[in-house]
Amino acid sequence: xxxxxxxxxxxxxxxxxxxxxxxxxxxxxxxxxxxxxxxxxxxxxxxxxxxxxxxxxxxxxxxxxxxxxxxxxxxxxxxxxxxxxxxxxxxxxxxxxxxxxxxxxxxxxxxxxxx
Amino acid sequence: xxxxxxxxxxxxxxxxxxxxxxxxxxxxxxxxxxxxxxxxxxxxxxxxxxxxxxxxxxxxxxxxxxxxxxxxxxxxxxxxxxxxxxxxxxxxxxxxxxxxxxxxxxxxxxxxx
Numbered sequence: 755x756x757x758x759x760x761x762x763x764x765x766x767x768x769x770x771x772x773x774x775x776x777x778x779x780x781x782x783x784x785x786x787x788x789x790x791x792x793x794x795x796x797x798x799x800x801x802x803x804x805x806x807x808x809x810x811x812x813x814x815x816x817x818x819x820x821x822x823x824x825x826x827x828x829x830x831x832x833x834x835x836x837x838x839x840x841x842x843x844x845x846x847x848x849x850x851x852x853x854x855x856x857x858x859x860x861x862x863x864x865x866x867x868x869x
Numbered sequence: 870x871x872x873x874x875x876x877x878x879x880x881x882x883x884x885x886x887x888x889x890x891x892x893x894x895x896x897x898x899x900x901x902x903x904x905x906x907x908x909x910x911x912x913x914x915x916x917x918x919x920x921x922x923x924x925x926x927x928x929x930x931x932x933x934x935x936x937x938x939x940x941x942x943x944x945x946x947x948x949x950x951x952x953x954x955x956x957x958x959x960x961x962x963x964x965x966x967x968x969x970x971x972x973x974x975x976x977x978x979x980x981x982x
Contacts, residue, residue: 799972
């Protein structure tokens with residue numbers, strides 16, 4: 755298995771532009787997570803899905819952020835409009851369950867810079 | 870105040886030496902505690918997962934301990950290698966599921982020859 759795939763790996767955009775980050779989870783994993791990582795705040799869970807359904811989006815910072823999972827093999831995280839404070843590394847992760855024992859497998863991340 | 874505090878923030882050690890990283894948490898109720906290793910420019914990789922009833926768990930040269938009474942965990946690296954240079958992140962889960970996760974900011978370890 756290729757693991758969790760994220761694209762693009764790097765994104766540089768100007769303030770106000772729309773940004774779309776993409777993720778392909780590991781086949782067979784029922785859970786998908788979006789995280790954001792910055793030096794100041796560390797890792798933060800933004801939202802997670804179970805069987806393509808959003809379960810908890812309480813970590814999504816504001817209405818400018820939205821996430822979708824149209825099918826079991828694809829998810830997007832969209833920022834519209836983007837702001838410089840959104841600059842961070844965004845990780846997607848997947849796992850086969852959430853009973854507490856399952857490992858989450860992280861993708862390589864998308865490094866976003868908003869100018 | 871962060872619910873998960875890690876120390877030291879950064880550490881430089883000589884190749885071949887051992888080191889211990891600390892994680893103190895205030896998360897309650899406690900479900901499980903995870904240690905992740907994150908290489909520069911990569912996503913975190915799970916090292917260990919421990920529940921309330923587990924005191925220690927090993928993964929190769931990495932050994933994690935957990936004291937649920939004092940809410941402390943440690944990650945011990947034995948005979949460090951250059952490839953151990955990374956950030957080590959402690960993550961504590963409160964209750965069932967993943968929607969109540971508290972993240973430490975990581976211990977940055979640099980192993981020098």
